[in-house]
Amino acid sequence: MTSSIAFKSFTGLRHSSAEPPKLHSQLHNISPPNYCQRHLQITAGISSPKLQNRNLRVAVIGGGPAGGAAAETLAKGGIETYLIERKLDNCKPCGGAIPLCMVGEFDLPLDIIDRKVTKMKMISPSNIAVDIGQTLKPHEYIGMVRREVLDSYLRERAASNGANVINGLFLKMDLPKGGKGSETAPYVLHYTEYNGKVGGAGQKKTLEVDAVIGADGANSRVAKSIGAGDYDYAIAFQERIRIPDDKMVYYENLAEMYVGDDVSPDFYGWVFPKCDHVAVGTGTVTHKGDIKKFQLATRNRAKDKILGGKIIRVEAHPIPEHPRPRRLSDRVALVGDAAGYVTKCSGEGIYFAAKSGRMCAEAIVEGSGNGKRMVDESDLRKYLEKWDKTYWPTYKVLDVLQKVFYRSNPAREAFVEMCADEYVQKMTFDSYLYKKVVPGNPLDDLKLAFNTIGSLVRANALRKEMNKLSV
Amino acid sequence: MSISMSFFSPPTPTHLLISFSSKPHFTDKTIFFLRPANPLLLSAPKVSTDNGAGISAAIEEPKAEQKVAEPAGSAPEGEKSSLGSNGAVADAGVKLESKFVDPRWIGGTWDLTQFQKDGSTDWDAVIDAEVRRRKWLEGNPESSSNDDPVVFDTSIIPWWAWIKRFHLPEAERLNGRAAMIGFFMAYVVDSLTGVGLVDQMNNFFCKTLLFIAVAGVLLIRKNEDIETLKKLLDETTFYDKQWQATWQDETPSSSTAE
Numbered sequence: 001m002t003s004s005i006a007f008k009s010f011t012g013l014r015h016s017s018a019e020p021p022k023l024h025s026q027l028h029n030i031s032p033p034n035y036c037q038r039h040l041q042i043t044a045g046i047s048s049p050k051l052q053n054r055n056l057r058v059a060v061i062g063g064g065p066a067g068g069a070a071a072e073t074l075a076k077g078g079i080e081t082y083l084i085e086r087k088l089d090n091c092k093p094c095g096g097a098i099p100l101c102m103v104g105e106f107d108l109p110l111d112i113i114d115r116k117v118t119k120m121k122m123i124s125p126s127n128i129a130v131d132i133g134q135t136l137k138p139h140e141y142i143g144m145v146r147r148e149v150l151d152s153y154l155r156e157r158a159a160s161n162g163a164n165v166i167n168g169l170f171l172k173m174d175l176p177k178g179g180k181g182s183e184t185a186p187y188v189l190h191y192t193e194y195n196g197k198v199g200g201a202g203q204k205k206t207l208e209v210d211a212v213i214g215a216d217g218a219n220s221r222v223a224k225s226i227g228a229g230d231y232d233y234a235i236a237f238q239e240r241i242r243i244p245d246d247k248m249v250y251y252e253n254l255a256e257m258y259v260g261d262d263v264s265p266d267f268y269g270w271v272f273p274k275c276d277h278v279a280v281g282t283g284t285v286t287h288k289g290d291i292k293k294f295q296l297a298t299r300n301r302a303k304d305k306i307l308g309g310k311i312i313r314v315e316a317h318p319i320p321e322h323p324r325p326r327r328l329s330d331r332v333a334l335v336g337d338a339a340g341y342v343t344k345c346s347g348e349g350i351y352f353a354a355k356s357g358r359m360c361a362e363a364i365v366e367g368s369g370n371g372k373r374m375v376d377e378s379d380l381r382k383y384l385e386k387w388d389k390t391y392w393p394t395y396k397v398l399d400v401l402q403k404v405f406y407r408s409n410p411a412r413e414a415f416v417e418m419c420a421d422e423y424v425q426k427m428t429f430d431s432y433l434y435k436k437v438v439p440g441n442p443l444d445d446l447k448l449a450f451n452t453i454g455s456l457v458r459a460n461a462l463r464k465e466m467n468k469l470s471v
Numbered sequence: 472m473s474i475s476m477s478f479f480s481p482p483t484p485t486h487l488l489i490s491f492s493s494k495p496h497f498t499d500k501t502i503f504f505l506r507p508a509n510p511l512l513l514s515a516p517k518v519s520t521d522n523g524a525g526i527s528a529a530i531e532e533p534k535a536e537q538k539v540a541e542p543a544g545s546a547p548e549g550e551k552s553s554l555g556s557n558g559a560v561a562d563a564g565v566k567l568e569s570k571f572v573d574p575r576w577i578g579g580t581w582d583l584t585q586f587q588k589d590g591s592t593d594w595d596a597v598i599d600a601e602v603r604r605r606k607w608l609e610g611n612p613e614s615s616s617n618d619d620p621v622v623f624d625t626s627i628i629p630w631w632a633w634i635k636r637f638h639l640p641e642a643e644r645l646n647g648r649a650a651m652i653g654f655f656m657a658y659v660v661d662s663l664t665g666v667g668l669v670d671q672m673n674n675f676f677c678k679t680l681l682f683i684a685v686a687g688v689l690l691i692r693k694n695e696d697i698e699t700l701k702k703l704l705d706e707t708t709f710y711d712k713q714w715q716a717t718w719q720d721e722t723p724s725s726s727t728a729e
């Protein structure tokens with residue numbers, strides 16, 4: 001309910017300028033499910049010029065989950081697709097957690113998943129540990145994947161559907177100049193192609209395409225090319241530690257989350273099990289300079305459980321905190337991390353990257369009538385509309401949770417206390433695994449609100465006493 | 472940190488120093504308290520704390536060989552000089568990473584039988600003890616261990632104990648303020664307009680003023696609260712604005728919304 005109210009505010013901001021009246025009236029019926037969009041496809045296509053002798057050419061910059069999913073959908077839709085990825089064996093530093101729904105929605109083979117996490121432990125600043133996961137059904141789990149495995153699987157699937165995978169580094173893009181004919185003028189991409197056989201620094205090449213999907217991650221060059229603006233970002237720092245086998249048993253299907261000012265002032269520290277080692281890491285937005293200190297503290301908190309481990313890799317990466325001011329410009333759209341689709345509170349990005357890549361590609365396929373017509377900005381805007389409408393509630397709820405529960409140590413204590421409640425666990429996992437904000441039983445919700453306030457009040461009362469003690 | 476521990480657990484002050492200033496004497500007490508008598512052993516754990524590969528108590532010394540390997544990998548002895556601000560070897564004992572210890576903290580929770588006063592549990596003492604524990608942990612974060620997990624839950628302390636200790640004094644203060652404001656405003660309005668208290672209550676404008684006064688007393692308790700409230704209001708809508716930014720400009724030629 002609230003989502004549609006919030007969404008109305010989005011549509012209210014739109015100036016319906018150059019769109020034909022037929023299209024405009026159709027747009028007000030967006031809320032009904034997907035099949036209504038098929039009607040839009042036919043009417044939208046009429047307004048764009050038909051392409052002669054060729055299909056629509058679209059380039060996807062970046063071959064991660066977002067790029068791979070987008071390229072696959074484009075290729076399946078009959079569009080001439082080019083996927084440009086700079087490092088085909090890239091081990092992106094990542095938590096590596098994917099929700100259950102992703103396996104179904106993207107038809108992922110189960111052997112991609114290294115581990116199925118079915119238990120989580122939340123540990124408060126005063127080391128109160130709460131186990132969550134009792135409410136999970138036997139078939140439910142959080143999948144832990146290796147990014148290099150997942151990314152290459154999605155890319156290969158895109159290639160087998162007809163996408164051209166290019167191993168190259170995107171340098172810059174020439175935008176079509178404004179004025180007459182600019183609706184059909186191509187985007188000229190400049191990139192350096194790496195040839196595995198020849199090796200060396202690579203050759204500079206250009207490519208002309210009609211539309212571009214920027215899926216090149218947090219430091220997106222495509223975003224820079226279209227002046228998408230900046231976002232706040234967190235630094236996630238992670239160490240991969242190989243621990244002795246007997247300690248690895250504990251992490252068989254369990255992940256841990258540590259909260260506390262020592263571990264991170266605005267995020268959490270984690271221990272995630274990977275294929276044969278664990279990843280211990282933390283992140284922060286506001287105190288990036290202290291990240292090493294936070295990492296030390298995280299390792300300290302998990303000390304007993306990772307004792308005897310050897311660090312095999314240290315990695316870090318920026319994580320966007322919110323979407324860029326502009327996610328779309330003319331026929332260039334951003335998806336995934338490049339757009340800033342990482343949730344707050346949990347910092348989850350893989351599913352949203354893949355889903356946004358797919359959604360954007362679907363919008364292009366529909367807007368172009370399976371590649372037969374040129375697309376324009378309004379076709380790509382539909383992807384933004386659909387995305388905002390579908391996932392805004394999820395993002396907003398997680399934002400509220402982060403604001404309330406990651407504020408201070410008392411808030412984190414209350415957070416961990418709340419996690420002990422079964423109703424909370426059920427709601428959390430349901431919304432995480434299936435990516436739907438499900439309104440639960442109102443009576444239970446009321447009890448939950450009551451308990452939350454109680455926990456927060458108690459924790460803050462203790463904090464006031466703690467302050468008195470130091471004086 | 473045994474000094475701090477003594478500060479926080481009054482029942483056992485006997486063989487521990489109470490004041491922070493007696494640092495030079497501390498090493499002896501540390502050795503006495505922590506049983507392993509080898510000062511070298513005491514320094515090593517401290518050092519590894521710096522490296523983050525720490526060992527929680529001197530008892531776990533045998534595991535020193537299995538420390539989490541640091542990329543820097545310096546020998547423990549060599550790190551002695553890089554200890555905290557005080558830098559003396561004595562400090563090796565001060566910062567020794569010992570766990571929070573309290574005789575009433577048993578099995579990861581407070582043993583309520585030790586908090587008896589006049590036959591019933593002294594909840595205030597439980598609250599005090601938990602406050603000290605959290606204060607200690609804030610300054611000396613501990614590793615969370617599976618062998619002795621913390622299972623304490625603040626909700627075992629009954630609701631009336633919380634109310635009596637935290638809510639009532641604050642309520643008294645706020646009601647006092649409200650009463651003072653109410654009396655003063657009633658007097659001022661009466662002297663200016665001649666309208667008595669009963670007639671004031673029937674007037675809509677006065678009722679509005681009353682509502683504002685009550686809300687003000689409840690929300691603004693310290694000077695800083697005005698700023699806090701303003702920031703809170705901004706915060707609630709900030710994320711929404713960030714998401715809407717892409718809708719501010721639909722035509723490609725308009726300037727960046729950032």
